[in-house]
Amino acid sequence: MICLCRNQTSPFKGGKTVEEIGEFDWEKQFTELSEQCPILSSVLIGALTTEKSVHHFGLASKPCMSAKPVIGTLVSILAFQRKPKSMNYFQELNSVQMWLAGCQREMFNRLNHLGLWVGIKGTRSYLDRIRSSYDTEVFKWKTEICDYLLGLRSDSSVSGAYTIPYADSEATLSVDSFPSSAASSPQRPPARREYFQPQMQQPNEGYAARDRVPTLHLSDDVPLPERIKTIPLENYLPSEMDEVDLRFELTTIVHRILCEYIPILKPLANAINWHIQHRYSDVSAAKSQLVPIGVLDKDESRVSDTIDILEEYHKYVPLKPNGQPFKLLLHADGLSVERGNNAQNARINGNTAWKQLQGLQMNIQEWHKRCLLLQDIFDEMYKGSSGREIGTLFQLKNYFNHRNVTSNVKQSFNHDEEFLEFATNGYVVLAAMHVLNMQSLNDIPNSFPNTEDKQMHFLHDVSGKILDMVFLSTQPYVKHILQDQSNDPEAENEICVCRSTHQDPGMVYCANKDCMFGGWFHLDCLGLEEDDVPDGNWWCSLECKNYQHGKKKRATVADNLTDHKKCYALRVMWHGLNQKVRRDALRENDGKRIIMHWRFDLLNFYEHNHPKYFHVCHQLLSAISGAVSPRLQHSLTWNRTVNPNGGPGKNLEMDLQMEFFNKEYKESVKDAAGQLTEATIARHSQMVGVGKVIGSVYEKQVASMQRSTVQTTSTPRRESDIIEFVSMMSNEEIFTTTPGRHFKSFPDVTHVLFKRISASAFRKRLIRLRKELANHREITIQMQRN
DNA sequence: GCATGCAAGAACATCGGCGA
């Protein structure tokens, strides 16, 4: 035993790094024991096995279980008792598991006395030692790319770069400058800890994700500003072909709904398309490598702090052989992209690309966008006053008891999305019953064919008819925008109280579209901060506000002939189906479709006054159309999601994955009971990634556990609710046109695409933003030349 | 045998949750 404890390279010795933990093996421990302490080894084997079991199963304490882990554990405890400071490998591993599980201090001390764990202090210092390697993996990727660029590696393993999504972790914990301890007592600094005070500031969290779609083979040449100026306007708008594709996607979604809920069509479920294939379907099903890179104590609303964040992330940017940065994508939400751009603008005077913070290309993420679009839908279709009107979203919410659905989508995104999906499914089924003249779900339509081929045709036919009812084409608007050749007299471009034509990212829009100042205002001119601008409508003056309110529309002849209830149902279906196709494209990581949806959404952002999203969407579409290098274009299209667990159709938006990491971190940091110091925050955030590695090693190699491969699904079954929905709505005959009827809460809802898009203003804005982008590129290049 | 470093224990400041 003494020899065992003296051995410097003993597998029982503690203080191992994460890599060494990965090599944990009971076999080594057992061999060491057999060599150093043969008698003890024989005694333990004799105690734990029977002659019969050894004969039949080798060294087994039970038929399917080796005795080696048990022997290893016993010897670890013995060695720990003899030399607690060095022979504590097993105890340290146990302690980390218990720390990750949130055990209390007292528990650490008790089990430390029993020789099972190290104490809380030992655990903490061990954690601090291993967490120092939290981003080693990212640096490994960086080195691989540098080597590849230098031509030192040519193997296919280095095919893609990596991406850094980040987000502010919204509210709960916060950071501020530390209280100054020196000021309070010059003699002896009081034993004052550096706690973070609750402020409105938000720390930022990020992770690195290895790209799955290869991009390194593509050119990394940055296009010239002239190239940006000549990007055709068509590239920003949905084309006729896009509309055909969208209709195909919507048809596929309708097929799925009908086969799920209409009994006679259920046998066709195997024949329809559940995964729309694309050129990278195989790669997209692969599991992503994700490395959380901790929390930064920065306040994003300050430009200087945003610069610090970008500088911090620049340490992960690989170096090209010519000394230039190898640009990586930095994914963030709309506001953060703007702030990132502002930070880069603030550094535009730098004489190298590094000083200009050009190593990171800001990019807008998907989940926040879906939140925004869903919020618009809820703003339009979900009103508390409609609780008694059968068929409205609020009534359906109450009737089917979707308690967690709220009008604030950010707070209850999953519930809201699931609820809209439910309402959409219900209306699609109703529409199908209307088309097929079915009285109940179990009816068999008159013309239902016998063979599967013909049944598929039948399904296509029904879906086509449903889509004819609901589909809205953007082409009239697009053509109008593209054909608008009116010359732009300078006066028409004047905006804001300063009457200039200059636009900058910090602007606010007056909700009165007839505003005499042109609608747009510089925040600087108004003396406002970004935070002062409300989420909903904003008016520049009382006159504008009253103008908006006072303008009551009189009922027209057209209103009296419109069936507003049917329009409401069609609108819910249209919005719901569109949300579904967007999610489906993301789940499949179908970059082409995702970008196509952005083109449709640019019009939505304009319609709903989201200037920031309009700007970043424009930036994304410009990049895809040639404002960035071909490598980044490809990466922006195809590396927009991550697949945390692997499997087809299981991709997640990068920012949604960020929310999961964020949640994990918040739950972990809760164990600190509010005692948040810099070290504590770093420990908890960095252990999110490292802890997972150690956890899986512990599970597999230490505890010899086999994880169940059966995966549970969290999607609730809504079949009975749909049946209920259909029977409730059957008396309403919602899809039979009845002129003049309407919901009181939605008196004038019509199923048209856009009400407020002014073709010339839209066009002008596109051209202006494109010009600004080109100018910005030109200045960047000039500064580097100087 | 001694110097050094580390871990455990004790004491204290502080925080969040809960109930009055």
Place this chain on the structure above:
DNA sequence: TCGCCGATGTTCTTGCATGC
């Protein structure tokens, strides 16, 4: 809103293991 309770992190002290 306030006080209590139970929890944590930090600092200081003590004692032990380790290495020379």
